Amino acid sequence: MANESALRSCLVWLAVVMAAVGVCTHSFMKVVVTYFVGMLGIAGVLLPDWDYFDRDVSSWCTSITVDDIGPNDVQRPGSHRFRFYPIRTVIYATIYGFGLYKWWSYITH
Template sequence: MGDDVALRRCLVWLAMVVIIVGFYTHSFKKMVVTYFMGLAGIGGVLLPDWDFFDRDFSEWTQPVSVDEIKRSDVLRLGSTRFRFYPLRTVIYAVVYGFGLYKWWTYVRQ
């Protein structure tokens, strides 16, 4: 249920950003681009299967076994959604940084 709350909050913030971009640029096309970029960003953070990606990077090419699922359920003390992994952090920073840069240059035109 907590994931639904986070998704709703992100979508409300996205709607506010889209409205601000619309007032600032007076362009429906830029509003639509902002909306879809925001949906892609929200989807990239909230939708991935974090139990799959919380494994070591070298194991990402192999499917998750039943033993790993049971072990992770037993060992899980809290949410694993926001664990810090340097490689994942670098990948997200590069991808979202480039997307944000491209979006900003488009909106400023």
């Protein structure tokens, strides 16, 4: 249920940003680009299998087994979702930062 509410709020904010881009630029193409960039960004945060990616980066090339998921993870899904891993944070910051930079460059020109 928490993912549904997060998805709803992200989609509402995306609609607000699209409306602001449309009003400020008067360009339908820039609104469409904003929609696709926003949907890719939302999908990149909300859709990944966090049990798989919520491990050390060096373990990402190996498959996850039921034994890797502890009993606390099954009882309280999503409770450890935002566990801090520096390398994963750098990867996300680099990808999303570059995407936002390219989107902003397109919108402002």
